[in-house]
Amino acid sequence: MTDHHHEDASHPAHQGAPGHQGTAAHAPHSGAGAGTPEGTGRALVVTASNRAAAGVYADTGGPLIAERLGDLGFAVGGPEVVPDGDPVEQALRSGVADGYDVILTTGGTGISPTDRTPEATRNVIDHEVPGIAEAIRAFGREKVPTASLSRGLAGVAGRTLIVNLPGSTGGVRDGLAVLAPLLPHAVQQLRGGDHSRPSSASGAGEEPSPGAAQASDVPPGGAH
Template sequence: MLKVGILTLSDKGSKGEREDLSGKLLKELCEKEGWVVLKYEIIPDEKETIVKILKNWCDKENLDFIVTTGGTGVYPRDVTPEATKEVLEKEIPGIPEYIRYISYPITPMAALTRGMAGVRKETLIINLPGSPKAIKEIFPKLIDIIKHAVEKIKGDASECARN
């Protein structure tokens, strides 16, 4: 059972001007896996605020997994990757590469996503796009990767090779 935090980055969502469909979908998908969503927030695209929350959720709340949704594109206020990079101790470039790989056949605009993934202390952090459609296409394909990564982050020394 993973302890999860979901952070939605949306100026409009944080003001109640837009419903957070992607964050709600992530919550549903996590709970379907038997994971417990302990933290869920919708905040504006403000780098300092994102950094503060990510650090708190990793350092004080000791979450196993944090998924962000939104703020990964090239719009001037999209700062999620920069904020995430600031808190990561280890980057995992293969996860965002895989996310883009999954998305390319569906939309060439996947080339514009700048999400990050990595580890701070014993917490896995992954940035996802802010679209419910993208969440449906991507997140189910990440489940096994997330489970395995969290096991390794927590110190599981078993072999990674699969037969």
């Protein structure tokens, strides 16, 4: 078995420029789905890796995430490659401020001293969505027991869903397999798509249902 859940987000690779640093503008990925009908939303990819940020290795997990998000119809910013720790939190806060619907991170979720992505994420989110992180770990454990060592979080900051994925390409693929059917619905929920009738609680402006109209026609004493 390969380094399926090894927590470094970068490996020697033949794609992309090593150590590419994302800009504040979060330029859309070339495979983005901005032109798709209606569009799924806007997504940002953040790679947390000291070595990739320093140009030692090329980022491999970030481009994989960006490509898959584009396939799902997202307009994708990044990958933005940053060192572990505080720069991750800064990138997350910037992405939330820019109004991204989804931010996916890769790397920094293990138990080594430099793995600080969960802490950075917890500082940004308003509340966790534990089921997502649990599902990602459970899916990974079916292949590699060390998936249990991943401390990745998922949570919501404002109207942005943030999810931490492992740093290995295998861990990234597992995470994407779990997220693919969830992300479009999550974005819809964050936009209020499941709560489009707020007036129902007060009844103001609503027409009575057929059942209610029939009930109002029943004379005092009711039917027996």
